[in-house]
Amino acid sequence: MTIMNIVLDKQGAPLYRQIADAITDKVQRHELMMGTKLPTHRALADALGVTVGTVTRAYAEAERRGIVEAKVGAGTYVSDSDKPHWTFASPERPGITSFGYNVPPAINRADLFSDALQQLASHPNELNNLMLYQPPSGIVRHREILSQWLAQHSVIADASRLLFCSGAQNAMQLCLLTLCRAGDTILADKFTYPGLMSLARQLQLTVKPVDMDDEGMLPDSLQAACQQYQPRMVYLTPTLQNPTTAIMSESRRKALINVCQTQQLVIVEDDVNGLLPRERPQPFVNLAPDDVIYIGGMAKTLAPGLRLGFLHLPERFYPQFVNALQNHSWMISPLLTAMAAILLENGGANQILETIRTEMEQRWALLQQYLGNADLRFHPNGFHGWLRLPDEWSLSEFLTACKAQGLEIKSSELFVPAGYSAPPCVRIAVSAPPNRETLENGCQQLAQLLANPPLSEFAM
Ligand SMILES: Cc1ncc(COP(=O)(O)O)c(C=O)c1O
Incomplete structure (x- = not known):
């Protein structure tokens, strides 16, 4: 024909x-x-x-x-009629091994999502309802299901104080827009999530770093920073800190809450990585729900493509945040929260989380075969590690050498506010390579680089 x-x-x-x-x-x-x-x-x-x-x-x-x-x-x-034409960009990039972004590992979610979609498709009345505007605070039943699911993961969240949003990044934006005004100061760990600093810059806020040790922010330093800067809030990622992987003990959490309550300082607890470890300390929100804005996300535990996050708010802030969400986008797509609710309720979300945890354990075991001697901090269920370079490597030389080999890693410079010094460390996201083979090649390359520092230059 x-x-x-x-x-x-x-x-x-x-x-x-x-x-x-x-x-x-x-x-x-x-x-x-x-x-x-x-x-x-x-x-x-x-x-x-x-x-x-x-x-x-x-x-x-x-x-x-x-x-x-x-x-x-x-x-x-x-074309191949089975090949979907709405997807784009394969995650594999020839010649590049990315340890760059803290994305969840590529696992098969298709069956569980397909079941959830079929469940939605088989209830036309409900589907029609999901196509309508909903209150900005979202569908109550979906919030209740989220609250029950969080309880299974040791997070106590009252459904009436939960608010869905477009990912944890959007949750942070809502916090800064609602609680801060241009010129205000926010406190954060000495090394912190670049997404916070970028947002703060856009909103003309200043981020001041507070000293930390191996488990996170130091209460005395927080106290001193409060007196020096009169901050609007303190931002913390106490479980699997980004970038250092630190997990804060419960006693440190209580000591920090104490300082914040005395100083009347709002705590923003970013717990995007908090559900990854099988065992974890109590989140701040359990300890002081009226002083903590809790940020959670579904990108790391379920699927980034759902673009869902959520906030748990002190009661007094709830109306302001609903208003901020309404200004931002009126509401979060009810279709997405319905999908999430199905998976949270039918065990699919837990299955995905468990697969992610196991995949990460296997990836770290593989990495350790090559980098067992490196000065590397990581958690076996976490996505990223914090690698301190051997003395023979300067940070800039190491970054240049990685780039030349097609290895994408993140420099410590990205995690410190402008004007503060960066240690000779890099963040490696072991979750990022699209498969084990690419991961193994990348580990080999990293190990070789670490073992072969450049020759020192003579100066006369
Ligand atoms: C500490 C931290 N907070 C927030 C986010 C943003 O998460 P989401 O994808 O849910 O917007 C990330 C993403 O990597 C992160 O590492």
Whole structure:
């Protein structure tokens, strides 16, 4: 079957569209099979009596619809109909091993999500409701399910104080927009999440670093910083700190809460990584729910593509935050919170979390085969590690050498506020390589680099 004899109506729709429609029709009727090569632009133009430009436009339209695909230098072919055309960019990038972003490992979630989607699809009335505007505070039942799920993971969250948002990043934005004004100061760990610093910069806020030790922020330093800067809030990631991986003891948590209560300072507890360890200390929100704004996310535990996070708020702040969310986007898509609710309730979310934990344990075991002697902090269920470079390597030389080898890692410089010095450390996200093979290659490269520092230069 060919497309050389398509009949065109010169008085009808634009010619390119008629050609694209005819191709689509033939593919859908299986008259043109997957992999069939289409005529060249010139040949089809001559056969149909149209310009080459019209055929080029028609093929581009068919490609946009996912019906055909152009292969550089080889021509245009009918696409594989099972291949979804709405996905893009394979995570694999030839020649690059990314230890860059703290993304969850690539695991198979398709079956569980497919079940959840089918469940939604089989309840048309509910689906119709989900297509309507909902109150900005979200659907109560979904918040209740979230609250019950959090309880299974040692987080005490009252459903009436929970608020869904578009990821933990959006939760942080709502905190800063609601509680701070341009010129205000926020306190954070000496090494902290760059997403906080970027947001603060945009909102003309200053982030001041507070000294920390191996388990996190030091209460005396927090007290001193409160007196020096009169901050609006203190931002903490007490469980699996980003970037140092520190996990704060309960006694340290209580000591910090004590300082904050005396200083009437709001604590923002960012717990995006908090559910990853199988065992974890009580979150701040359990210890002082009226003084803590708790931020959680589903990106690290369930799926980043859901783009869901949530806040648990002291009662007095709840209306302001609902208002901020309403200003931002009116509400979070009820379809997304419904999907999450199904998976939180039917055990799917726990299954995914468990798969992520196990995958990370195996990845760290693999990494240790190569970097067992390195000065590296990590938690076996965490995504990232904090690597202190051997004395022979300077930070800048190491970064340059990694780049030259196609190894993406994150410099400690990204985690300190501007103007403060960065230690000779890098963050490596062991969750990021798309598969074990790429991870293993990357580990080999890292181990070789660490063992072969540059020769020292002589100066006269
Ligand atoms: C400490 C911390 N907070 C917040 C976020 C943002 O998370 P989300 O993807 O849920 O917006 C990240 C992302 O890596 C993070 O590391």
